[in-house]
Amino acid sequence: MAALIKDILKLHAASQDVVVRGWVRTKRELKNLTFIEVNDGSSLTGIQCTFDHPQADLSTGASVEVHGKLVPSPAKGQAVELAAQSVTVIGKADPESYPLQKKRHSFEFLREIAHLRARTTTFGAVARVRSRLAFAVHEFFHQNGFQYVHTPIITASDAEGAGALFQVTTLNPEEIARSGTAPDYQRDFFGKKSFLTVSGQLEAETYATALSRVYTFGPTFRAENSNTTRHLAEFWMIEPELAFADLNDLMRLTEDFLKFLLNTVLSDCEADLHFFDTHIEKGILASLKAVLDSHFTHIPYTEALIELEKAAADTFEFKPVWGCDLQTEHERFLTEKVAGGPVILSDYPKEIKAFYMKLNPDGKTVRAMDLLVPRLGEIIGGSQREDDLAVLEGRMRELGMNLHEYRWYLDLRRYGSVPHAGFGMGFERLVQYVTGMANIRDVIPYPRAVGQADF
Amino acid sequence: MAALIKDILKLHAASQDVVVRGWVRTKRELKNLTFIEVNDGSSLTGIQCTFDHPQADLSTGASVEVHGKLVPSPAKGQAVELAAQSVTVIGKADPESYPLQKKRHSFEFLREIAHLRARTTTFGAVARVRSRLAFAVHEFFHQNGFQYVHTPIITASDAEGAGALFQVTTLNPEEIARSGTAPDYQRDFFGKKSFLTVSGQLEAETYATALSRVYTFGPTFRAENSNTTRHLAEFWMIEPELAFADLNDLMRLTEDFLKFLLNTVLSDCEADLHFFDTHIEKGILASLKAVLDSHFTHIPYTEALIELEKAAADTFEFKPVWGCDLQTEHERFLTEKVAGGPVILSDYPKEIKAFYMKLNPDGKTVRAMDLLVPRLGEIIGGSQREDDLAVLEGRMRELGMNLHEYRWYLDLRRYGSVPHAGFGMGFERLVQYVTGMANIRDVIPYPRAVGQADF
Numbered sequence: 001m002a003a004l005i006k007d008i009l010k011l012h013a014a015s016q017d018v019v020v021r022g023w024v025r026t027k028r029e030l031k032n033l034t035f036i037e038v039n040d041g042s043s044l045t046g047i048q049c050t051f052d053h054p055q056a057d058l059s060t061g062a063s064v065e066v067h068g069k070l071v072p073s074p075a076k077g078q079a080v081e082l083a084a085q086s087v088t089v090i091g092k093a094d095p096e097s098y099p100l101q102k103k104r105h106s107f108e109f110l111r112e113i114a115h116l117r118a119r120t121t122t123f124g125a126v127a128r129v130r131s132r133l134a135f136a137v138h139e140f141f142h143q144n145g146f147q148y149v150h151t152p153i154i155t156a157s158d159a160e161g162a163g164a165l166f167q168v169t170t171l172n173p174e175e176i177a178r179s180g181t182a183p184d185y186q187r188d189f190f191g192k193k194s195f196l197t198v199s200g201q202l203e204a205e206t207y208a209t210a211l212s213r214v215y216t217f218g219p220t221f222r223a224e225n226s227n228t229t230r231h232l233a234e235f236w237m238i239e240p241e242l243a244f245a246d247l248n249d250l251m252r253l254t255e256d257f258l259k260f261l262l263n264t265v266l267s268d269c270e271a272d273l274h275f276f277d278t279h280i281e282k283g284i285l286a287s288l289k290a291v292l293d294s295h296f297t298h299i300p301y302t303e304a305l306i307e308l309e310k311a312a313a314d315t316f317e318f319k320p321v322w323g324c325d326l327q328t329e330h331e332r333f334l335t336e337k338v339a340g341g342p343v344i345l346s347d348y349p350k351e352i353k354a355f356y357m358k359l360n361p362d363g364k365t366v367r368a369m370d371l372l373v374p375r376l377g378e379i380i381g382g383s384q385r386e387d388d389l390a391v392l393e394g395r396m397r398e399l400g401m402n403l404h405e406y407r408w409y410l411d412l413r414r415y416g417s418v419p420h421a422g423f424g425m426g427f428e429r430l431v432q433y434v435t436g437m438a439n440i441r442d443v444i445p446y447p448r449a450v451g452q453a454d455f
Numbered sequence: 456m457a458a459l460i461k462d463i464l465k466l467h468a469a470s471q472d473v474v475v476r477g478w479v480r481t482k483r484e485l486k487n488l489t490f491i492e493v494n495d496g497s498s499l500t501g502i503q504c505t506f507d508h509p510q511a512d513l514s515t516g517a518s519v520e521v522h523g524k525l526v527p528s529p530a531k532g533q534a535v536e537l538a539a540q541s542v543t544v545i546g547k548a549d550p551e552s553y554p555l556q557k558k559r560h561s562f563e564f565l566r567e568i569a570h571l572r573a574r575t576t577t578f579g580a581v582a583r584v585r586s587r588l589a590f591a592v593h594e595f596f597h598q599n600g601f602q603y604v605h606t607p608i609i610t611a612s613d614a615e616g617a618g619a620l621f622q623v624t625t626l627n628p629e630e631i632a633r634s635g636t637a638p639d640y641q642r643d644f645f646g647k648k649s650f651l652t653v654s655g656q657l658e659a660e661t662y663a664t665a666l667s668r669v670y671t672f673g674p675t676f677r678a679e680n681s682n683t684t685r686h687l688a689e690f691w692m693i694e695p696e697l698a699f700a701d702l703n704d705l706m707r708l709t710e711d712f713l714k715f716l717l718n719t720v721l722s723d724c725e726a727d728l729h730f731f732d733t734h735i736e737k738g739i740l741a742s743l744k745a746v747l748d749s750h751f752t753h754i755p756y757t758e759a760l761i762e763l764e765k766a767a768a769d770t771f772e773f774k775p776v777w778g779c780d781l782q783t784e785h786e787r788f789l790t791e792k793v794a795g796g797p798v799i800l801s802d803y804p805k806e807i808k809a810f811y812m813k814l815n816p817d818g819k820t821v822r823a824m825d826l827l828v829p830r831l832g833e834i835i836g837g838s839q840r841e842d843d844l845a846v847l848e849g850r851m852r853e854l855g856m857n858l859h860e861y862r863w864y865l866d867l868r869r870y871g872s873v874p875h876a877g878f879g880m881g882f883e884r885l886v887q888y889v890t891g892m893a894n895i896r897d898v899i900p901y902p903r904a905v906g907q908a909d910f
Binding site for chain 1: 456457459461462476479495496497516517518520545546547548549552553568569571573574578579582583585589590593597599600602603604605606607608609610611612619621622623624625626628629632633634635636637638644645646647649658661662665666667668673676678680688689691697698700704707708863866867868869870871872874899905906907909910
């Protein structure tokens with residue numbers, strides 16, 4: 001494999017011969033001198049190549065191979081440049097039709113040409129930061145003794161009733177319409193009605209109670225008809241699950257995890273993050289560094305409510321009421337005014353949380369936690385799980401759940417039950433948080449949402 | 456977090472106090488002494504704990520917390536053991552009903568209790584090797600300048616017509632049956648007929664032609680009604696895609712990649728691999744090491760056919776014929792008899808390969824390659840891609856494909872086209888290859904196949 005531009009840029013210019021392959025980003029012509037910036041996507045900046053003989057077809061987007069000598073650059077902002085000896089155009093890009101010209105394009109427009117947008121500065125940077133964050137996720141868990149578990153994508157169990165589901169089928173809807181008879185799911189591929197998963201948590205618990213520390217990192221799906229900048233129908237989720245652990249262990253893991261991720265991108269994606277700080281959201285670098293330097297404040301929900309109630313009557317649009325979910329304005333108040341940094345809220349009323357969360361001795365709250373960060377709000381949500389069979393069955397009956405459907409999940413409490421805990425983090429939210437990209441559709445290569453499954 | 460047993464086992468026994476948390480695997484009672492082996496899934500072997508006071512509820516599968524002193528072990532095969540001071544049962548496992556008793560269970564039986572099988576020695580080892588291999592995949596690509604790209608799972612494009620598809624829908628089949636009118640896909644979630652992906656390659660190409668080196672690692676799906684030990688309806692696939700690269704670069708990448716993976720598990724999963732070598736498939740360790748030490752032989756398909764034709768008439772059940780896919784017996788002959796090691800077969804007849812593979816100047820063969828390894832056969836398949844717009848369009852027309860559907864894919868050849876290449880590797884095949892597990896359903900936590908989507 002030829003050298004990447006990011007590695008060439010690290011070389012000391014000593015007139016050595018190098019070969020650069022990439023795509024032309026910009027071209028300037030000055031009397032007898034031509035400057036092109038060649039980028040291969042390996043780093044934010046490309047390499048400037050200069051040469052003195054005119055060359056046809058060297059327009060933005062053309063792929064080129066440049067042979068030359070690496071020399072110190074007289075230009076600002078770059079240590080080296082390439083004094084080209086030969087420039088070969090590999091593939092042209094007709095300036096009349098190539099959609100990515102030098103001018104800035106709206107993100108809306110770029111979403112329509114998602115197959116080309118990674119060639120832009122912004123989406124190249126998003127892709128690199130996303131990739132580095134994903135690897136950091138694996139590094140963190142691997143270094144800490146967690147096993148990566150691939151939980152199933154297609155499932156016949158409805159999980160936690162966590163919202164609208166996509167059905168997966170090989171039955172032919174056209175045929176069903178023609179026959180006019182109800183679909184026979186015994187003839188469907190899996191022999192029963194099947195869906196795309198909304199979470200790998202329950203299956204991850206089965207592995208945590210065998211391997212002690214596990215995590216999932218895979219796609220999850222919500223068929224919710226919400227056309228917002230914060231929701232996708234298909235998104236990637238990270239779900240660690242930890243045996244022999246309680247809520248305090250989980251809160252420690254949460255803080256260590258987020259700090260590890262931020263530390264990694266701050267040191268490994270410096271140029272890309274600087275770009276986001278300058279062009280996408282001013283101050284984002286300082287805000288990430290502040291989180292890294294902070295100690296996460298722990299506040300039980302009930303105490304948080306007291307803090308919120310203390311605030312002036314006109315502070316909030318929605319009055320904070322014990323037993324209700326907090327609004328974004330409440331969360332912002334807690335992080336920005338009360339704690340001045342990240343907050344882990346815990347011990348929520350059981351009514352607003354999932355059935356599997358461990359009941360506190362008060363009988364009213366559960367050992368849940370959400371991590372709220374300034375600027376974004378909730379980024380991680382988790383809980384200690386109910387490990388007492390009788391209590392869990394009681395709660396499931398209260399909620400009218402079918403215990404037989406969950407007998408495998410209940411087995412974990414029947415045989416060698418242990419205290420355990422886990423959280424979920426939407427990976428795209430993390431990428432948004434780190435890059436400052438406002439629309440979640442701009443931090444995943446091919447976003448899926450209502451009416452949108454192109455490419 | 457408490458220490459994992461794998462780390463405790465590495466400590467030098469100097470009578471220090473340690474705490475062990477895990478599940479009882481075996482118990483033996485000898486006069487006044489009780490021995491339990493406690494395993495937490497962090498390593499193949501657990502730790503032996505000895506104590507002199509009888510303790511109720513200490514049966515196989517029970518979860519325990521043991522406090523004691525780490526001391527040198529008089530027993531064979533372990534350096535240290537725990538002289539227990541206290542043993543606390545956290546969660547019982549009723550010996551009358553707990554399905555995993557000391558005796559060996561058939562893999563068929565364990566598939567029915569897939570939620571518990573990771574607690575067995577075999578499936579714990581499979582899970583650890585799988586996890587380590589997955590991380591090694593990310594390490595290899597990260598170290599070599601590849602960006603991880605999440606290609607879409609749901610897609611409205613039929614990809615390469617690579618087999619039967621699962622449809623993804625929010626239309627209600629019961630309602631369609633009642634109404635008796637054809638489904639209106641404009642009212643479906645994505646506004647058109649949508650499916651689960653069979654490959655991320657085409658989308659990966661869009662990122663490779665922007666970032667130079669990318670890879671995917673995600674679930675893919677085939678709705679094929681094949682009830683075999685080698686096929687899953689849902690499986691994980693790794694697909695690197697490399698710009699400015701030809702078939703030779705790809706063959707080098709293939710060899711480097713597989714060797715990196717084998718090297719990693721051979722050094723990091725020694726105990727687990729030794730277990731597979733002893734209990735699952737004798738000789739597997741030697742066979743993996745032989746691949747590591749080999750140089751992969753490159754043979755063009757046409758030359759391979761000549762070798763096969765040279766063999767005695769009664770060597771094969773199926774006569775090798777130029778233009779046909781090779782049978783497993785042919786592949787084995789090439790690896791075992793001709794090359795005596797891994798073989799990269801290349802330059803296949805275009806008729807038996809996909810539309811996007813680069814046509815050779817002979818007009819008859821394409822720049823495809825398959826890596827065949829002894830014992831398993833094909834483990835990796837890839838190709839250089841057709842980067843010439845006119846040739847690609849011509850081939851697609853020949854095959855009756857809808858060019859308009861693929862206009863975004865063709866754009867990659869229209870604007871800044873570059874030579875590029877990539878391969879696909881089914882991750883479960885790799886895990887089978889490394890562990891020797893005969894049935895692919897035993898190397899993924901929750902296998903999905905015809906009639907099987909439980910848990």
